[in-house]
Amino acid sequence: MNRLASIEIFVAVVESGSFAAAAEKLGIVRSVASRRVKWLEEQLQARLLHRTTRSVALTPAGLQFYRKVREGLGSIRDAEMELHAKRDEATGKLVAGVPMSFGLMHVLPALASFRLSHPNIELEIVFDDAKSDLVKSGIDVSLRISELADSSMVARRLATIRHAIVASPAYLAARGIPLEPPDLGKHDCLVYTMKPQPQRWQFTRADTESVVSVRGGISANNSLAIREILLAGMGISLVPIYLVDQDLRSGALKEVLADWKASDLALSVIYPTRQHVPSTVRAFIAFVEKIVEHSSFSN
CATH class of the missing domain: 3.40.190.290 (D-Maltodextrin-Binding Protein; domain 2)
Structure with a gap:
């Protein structure tokens, strides 16, 4: 069994006052909650709860254990919330590749608004007409104005350029x-x-x-x-x-x-993976989408 999950169930039982209430709160059946706490007691070789038909009460060992693990679970939840917050607030280094002419004419004039919206992003712009390999060049996200060759990159078409x-x-x-x-x-x-x-x-x-x-x-x-x-x-x-x-x-x-x-060409944004796309990359894509939305050059 998973030790951390069992500890979470134990804490829920203590704070809810019964196995039934804890099970309802966690979305599991009562027997699973009871079995997990019993397994935890066996692993610790200590009785944590006094059980009655209607309620539970902490043993001295259970009270000591509860105080310690409650603090630890709180730290874990705080760490998770901090990670989610950092993901959402777009913080960190971003290397963005842009075609030279498009970058100078359309990305740079709008850059002040990007900095205002995302002051915690450290942006490095790589003017790249050679369509460099993103992974080898250390580029996180890149704009391309061309028909894209098949690759492992994720590509999103933003506009058609005539x-x-x-x-x-x-x-x-x-x-x-x-x-x-x-x-x-x-x-x-x-x-x-x-x-x-x-x-x-x-x-x-x-x-x-x-x-x-x-x-x-x-x-x-x-x-x-x-x-x-x-x-x-x-x-x-x-x-x-x-x-x-x-x-x-x-x-x-x-x-x-x-x-x-x-001939028409696609204005596309490419990046290495669809899994866990960094907030910095998502912020840059949204920035370019806004440029295109307010432009007069796309079909």
């Missing part, structure tokens, strides 16, 4: 507006080299598919750099909408070929 063909008004005035995807072959296309096939741009419209091999004088492995080059009027590019949504609203950039759909 892509758009954009350029500055000055560039379009000088080079002309492409009306169909093949027209992009005549343009200076800015290529983001972190994509699997960076120079292959694919579009669909209704039942029609168009695949264009693009070229241009500039390529980069950072989408913020692509955005700056677009704003400078030096080319046209296929970019995730979160990168340029403010520029499109202000008119600094213009979308073209809007009736053609480019």
Whole structure:
């Protein structure tokens, strides 16, 4: 039998005044309560209770034992409550991986609210476009903007990010507006080299598919750099909408070929396990969900 469970039953019997009342309180049958206390007495080789048909009374040995174990059980309950409280209040170190451009444009501007809500979290942000292995890199939770490969990680999709063909008004005035995807072959296309096939741009419209091999004088492995080059009027590019949504609203950039759909990507959060997810990870996920909820870039 479980010694701690038997001690808890003994204490319940003493505090309830009878086996029947203790059994009802604990949700067990009376015979189980009686058998557990009897087993405990055998283990201790001491009689703890005087039993009558209607009540129980502590023996001198039982009184001494009760006083000690009551204090111990109280310490155990306090420790459990403290553990639950710490789990709920989100305390400790958190290493969060975020894509560079999304992190700088959308996570960092909202970071003050996160710190205000969770002052006891020590947050380390790892700007990670390389999609590092979480366990090997010591990352607790990570945002990914890509189609996720099968893995042992837990993944939660937060939003769908569409892509758009954009350029500055000055560039379009000088080079002309492409009306169909093949027209992009005549343009200076800015290529983001972190994509699997960076120079292959694919579009669909209704039942029609168009695949264009693009070229241009500039390529980069950072989408913020692509955005700056677009704003400078030096080319046209296929970019995730979160990168340029403010520029499109202000008119600094213009979308073209809007009736053609480019590939969508998932904005997902991944973390190592579904079991006992730390409160720090849960707090960060809720933080990013709020960013997405108030955004204008997700479908």
